[in-house]
Amino acid sequence: MTLTALSAPIASSPHGPCAVLHVDTRDVDEQAALLTDWHQDYAQLSAGGFAGRIDEAWLDGVHLFVEATSQRLHQRGELRADRLALGLPLALPEVVQAGPARFCGRSDWQSCDGDGAGEPGAGHFCTFSGRGGFEFFTPAGLVMAGMEFDRAELARLATPEEQALIERIGQVATLHRAPHGALATLRDFVRGAFEMLAAQPQLLRNPAMRSMLRQAAQSNALELLVGAAALPPDAGQRPRALVEQARAIVDRDPEMPVTVAMLCAELQTSRRTLQAAFQQVLGLAPAAYLRATRLAGARRALREAPSVTEAAAQWGFWHFGHFAQDYRRMYGELPSQTWRRLHPGVAGPGH
Template identity: 40%
Template sequence: MGMLTDHNGLHAGPPCGEARPICAASTHDIDEQAALLRGWNQTYDQISAGPFEGALLETQLASVHLFREVTSNALHQTGALPTGTIAVGVPLALRGNATFCGRACNGAQLHVFSGNDAFEFLSPCGLDIAGFVLAESDLCSALTADEVETLIPTLASPHLRAADHGAAFRLRRIFTDVCEVLMQSPDVMHDPARFSSMSRDVIAALATALDHAQDPGSDGMSPARRASIVRQARDLVTQSPDAYTRVEELCRTLGVSRRALQYSFQETLGLKPSTYLRAVRMNGARRAMKEASSVAEAATLWGFWHFGRFARDYKAMFGELPSEAFRRVHGISTAQ
């Protein structure tokens, strides 16, 4: 399973027959590889010469199926997904010429595999792609009513989708983070609060990436209206920070689109709303440590489920590790 170990730091889990959070399979046959993603009705034809080597790593995170597929040779892939399913891929590595649904791809775009038609993907040698599969209804749960009306129709057919660099980066990072947490701490599956936060964050990251990929256009809002949106958002977060840990929760309460909130914060404060929310959550976790029995308890309370990343981000913001802060506020000697 060396194919699933690379610069992203991911390592293959146990075979799919074992009941573990992460499972993996490897093949030397393109038909077997095509069949690994169940329900996709895929057919692979090998285009480049040489022996084939393929692998699939996958996990189920509540309602979201996550997978990572690695293939060694250029392939012509065709397939179709069931109605009501949303499937999106984001390349981790895509080297060489590739086309998806008739358009050239360079690894920066999102691949929407689902829709009413079959997809067609001419993948290059050395493809490494992460995928997210979920029911359309579950994606809608992370959208405002307006976004459901504007975004969901754009997913009606398979296509290559231009992606905002930051949103695509976050999508890749959250995939890596989920795999790391599930492989290093499989007991997270039995921690309802932490597992729920992880699942919601994955769906939110996917919704953000898909929404940011649309042509933003102009919302026609006045500066005064945008300033008002920011004031209302700040009041909500200040009064009930634990109820507003994600951008879509603010959007629903305020009755505005994700893009309108983004523009309002950017133009009024020079910040992204997600940056503001994360800072509020980080401060909340810092205060929670004064009463919590552990750093993990405080982090989980504020929706941080990747404790390693939380520790790094906490130190970057406050100048000390959360473990150091916890010992300091509780008067615990470092010798203990």
Template identity: 35%
Template sequence: MSTCESPTSVAVRTCHSVEEQAALLDTWNQSYCQISRGVFAGSITTLAIGGFRVHIERLNRTVYQRGEVAANEIAVGIPFQLEGHALLCGQASHRNALHVFSGEGGFEFLSPDQHLVVNLEVSPENIANRAAREQLEMLRPRLSKRAGLIPVASTKLQEFRVALESMLGMLTKMPHLTKDMDIAETFERSAVFGLADVLATEPDLVTQSASRTSRHWQLVRAVRELVEASPDCPLTVAELCVRLRTSRRTLQYAFEEALGINPFSYTRVIRLGKVQRELQSANSVTEAATRWGFWHLGNFSAEYREHFGELPSETLRRYRR
């Protein structure tokens, strides 16, 4: 992971694994699992200005994210690029909706291969501008009760994107401006009232249809929790069905609809991700692989390289540098 930081509250970081990227959102208690195959390349640009922390996140692989924002925080994502199948808390994710990550119980987000989202994180009590603070308190019930999508009018959301792009582009190029109190208050007003303007609109009809809750998301969640609980996790679909008291057909359909992959492939992806994480501190590849049920090291290495774009031995060497 390479880092370029300035003393003026702007940091740009690039990452080579989902574990590195998740760790950068330190206040979100995030965990990531790479779903699609290939070399991962991601980045997060973080700006602190006024009462806001802004995270500009880029991902090039499908990632299953889980996290929970602090109870006093409001966190809203504005999608700039979402290409591919995506779900937020079981709802079909798309560009014409605000992505609310704050709320009781946390969130689960299946982000697509091409992902660029600007996340606004704020505590109303930290907003210096009184009018913006009062407006944000009025918006709090809609933005902090439960994570999920809020469909809005596409034209109004696009106007907000353009405004954000201009402000963030300037602040990234001239980070010293984030320390100017007048500029900080201007940003606060622009961001808060921009959100209020977007939330006052009616969603497009297409958006309403696209945001229907996935009927099978709860089953997918149950499988993930079961597999992640410990290395003594189900290694076959048959065992999953027994543990969850469901049929193979129901399980298969749920995964195909929600994630676009079958449950067997999903459990292997989770376990591969666990091995990748353990390689940060493991004594050997064999130790990490066998802990998560990979006993044929030749086949494991081939699967690992196909999924992450490098051999497990290369990952181990990279973390030992």
């Protein structure tokens, strides 16, 4: 992980009153941990080495960021109850090459309305806040902008009617439709702010400049939230419900290997039906999803396991050669290389 402080933070922590940081990562778990207090975990779903980056600016409690990830990911997280966060894609690759984007069960990012042609995900943004946290299946090559605020402070800037709308929007993480003008304005604001701060990071140490940037972020966010209208329910509820039930079975005992046959038996459905549901909802076959989930678990286990073999066995990989091949195909390195990187100075793990 490479961290660059574009401006020295005023406080002792980069999460103090103000700071601007740029971080490059080559590890999906390091990437997941970058957003403070988001309690995230990422599981890689596409094969290849991972590359990620994040640019962040803290403005006295207002948090702006742009995150880029090279591979398909399954992201889960949950913010503190006093924070309200929203996000919108700055670059959303074509589904065919990169895989679908699905946020909290909705996949309407590219259902553009009006004259939003040319803007990725035009017409839609997501809110990350709310009970139960959020879940995001992201395509490879996604570049996502985010804004995070103190919920009570943002509400104080709104009228009573707007406060009720903001409160409703912030209850559950989901995808929203909004006027194209507000979305375009917010994209331009985020891009412009980070370009300015990259060129002249010292501006953030000027209280007046910082206050103006902070107020602009709050104003643009309120414009977007107030203009938002909740999307209608998804069509095809049955496939999504089936996938959610299957994933609940997997999550019930994460370290107990689950097979497609076991899922079909417990869900009382055919393999063909389960296959079609996973392809429609996640763009993955159920077997590929199960393998990616177990590989992600084994990768996390390597941080604490005394050997690669124990980490593999803990997640149901009993043929070490096949495990090593699948792991290298997914992450671009052997599990032994990951283990040595996570345990510098310790004798090699062998198997």
